[in-house]
Ligand code: GLN
């Protein structure tokens with residue numbers, strides 16, 4: 221018999237109940253007890269949803285983040301919150317977001333606000349975790365209260381509980397040694413201190429009568445230094461004979477050179493992500509010791525497509541023969557990364573809906589697979605036939621396949637991605653046309669999304685405002701931002717993006733090949749969720765998407781108006797993407813569609829076009845060895861999009877909140893005339909990468925931290941730009957904020973940009 225289990229369940233709730241509960245609590249609108257009760261209620265519901273599994277995860281719930289929960293279980297709290305008294309949950313929120321609930325803070329010992337923990341992406345997902353902090357003094361201290369509560373609840377509900385914890389090596393790997401005196405030189409030096417706490421935790425599970433513990437070590441799918449590989453051996457040898465069984469869980473990629481290591485650790489089972497590492501399943505079956513369980517992640521926990529159950533059974537059946545009871549079955553990774561329930565998507569096109577599976581539907585698929593393996597396919601004939609029909613319908617649907625798009629893709633040749641001439645020659649022509657001063661000023665695209673804008677949008681959606689009423693409202697906003705920019709004296713203007721709710725969704729809605737869910741929310745961090753659009757078919761652009769708005773904005777001013785677009789790589793990386801062709805192919809399709817938009821803008825007389833690639837870096841594969849391949853098609857896609865224009869048309873791109881050092885050559889390869897980047901927080905140090913590389917084109921390093929309500933002074937901006945000029949020749953520098961201004965108020969933006977323009981004037985007057 222195969223055993224079914226799940227690595228984790230989305231905790232936000234099908235209707236984002238946790239989000240709203242958290243926000244009520246933080247605002248002081250509900251009590252801590254109400255929030256805790258909501259947590260218990262969601263856990264109970266989610267275990268009920270998983271009741272057909274042989275083992276259900278316990279401890280995968282978190283009020284903010286599972287890594288932060290682990291830090292609390294290990295007693296690793298940053299020093300800055302250690303003085304606080306009161307409820308542990310409040311301290312937890314202090315680390316998560318710098319403060320707890322309104323009411324809770326008033327009674328806290330201190331001022332109420334502390335620095336929030338740093339947040340970063342969980343491997344290659346769009347989920348962000350709170351980075352564990354380490355110093356040379358870090359000590360650990362087991363706190364089992366969280367597990368105790370959840371185990372009790374699960375038991376009371378009759379759940380066959382499998383606690384889920386983050387393994388010690390991944391925990392250390394995810395953390396960061398804090399700067400300052402007593403900085404820890406090597407995180408692995410903490411392992412001897414960490415091990416007794418993990419051992420005590422496992423002992424605790426034994427006392428609680430737990431049979432299996434899932435211990436997550438996703439770092440095993442990355443390239444590990446010898447020291448980290450050795451640490452695995454030390455750590456897991458230290459867990460021998462604890463009296464509970466350990467399922468070592470890996471996911472998000474292939475184990476490759478770590479497969480041997482993973483199979484040799486003294487644990488009782490190994491989970492492999494068979495979506496990403498199908499070919500390693502058979503290898504692991506061979507290499508694992510005879511007592512060991514092999515858990516196969518056969519259903520994609522990261523995507524929203526139905527599994528091809530028949531094809532999956534074709535390769536699972538022989539494996540089940542070979543392994544017997546030692547075969548376990550699960551989704552490839554925690555279902556945290558998919559929405560909860562497709563059944564709520566009443567408005568989604570029925571045909572497209574029939575191709576999809578959200579978390580609950582994935583659990584149903586798991587059950588069908590297990591039944592077929594345990595009792596034969598004829599026990600699930602109906603389910604398998606329905607699945608086969610859906611898979612075939614999707615494969616053959618004319619809505620997925622557009623021969624014209626495929627033909628256009630086949631016609632791509634490298635020349636399409638080349639500008640007419642090299643940057644230097646283009647720069648001369650652009651300068652003659654645009655007549656910009658030294659240190660030209662611009663902004664990144666969006667201006668404040670005011671209450672009026674949101675009101676007009678919701679009125680339009682509900683039907684209270686018609687198309688032309690909505691258009692008028694947006695034009696008014698565009699006019700306002702153009703007037704403000706002229707008054708400020710900015711050099712290259714933007715229309716302000718009033719008509720866009722989201723930089724990806726806006727384009728997705730206008731492209732063929734995209735669908736949108738209503739409740740397809742996925743947790744991004746804390747109470748924040750995103751609803752990625754669904755790229756299901758060949759992508760084409762039925763008509764121009766932005767030309768009218770930009771032309772209108774340009775008609776209001778003599779200054780150059782930037783055409784604003786989102787680039788193909790960013791659209792791809794922030795969508796659920798079809799799994800029936802390589803991501804690169806979908807990206808090239810997006811590139812051709814956006815390219816048409818670029819050319820239409822140029823035809824309409826737009827002289828500067830900005831193509832944002834905010835998510836280019838985050839698409840990098842987990843393994844460095846695969847970076848080259850990704851960067852090749854990502855850069856090629858950008859070049860296809862951008863570089864069909866005449867020399868005179870100036871192409872900008874924008875990237876933010878990334879480490880650029882590793883990919884600077886690829887950024888240069890994109891050959892944008894100007895790149896604007898976020899740098900103000902790093903004191904221009906980010907520019908070192910561009911300096912060292914001798915970045916050849918123009919750069920606008922951000923001088924205004926748009927995430928802060930603080931207004932940068934003129935003097936501060938001048939100083940930052942002087943630092944920039946030490947690294948990049950002044951004639952290739954632009955002056956601009958870090959990123960778009962849509963989350964700010966006009967009352968903040970106006971003084972900040974006034975100072976920015978004044979700073980540019982100072983710099984010009986001092987330039988020789
Ligand atoms: N043009 C977008 C804006 O200004 C860019 C946003 C981003 O980089 N994330 O909002």
Ligand code: ZN
Nearest residue numbers: 875876959960
């Ligand atoms: Zn940005």
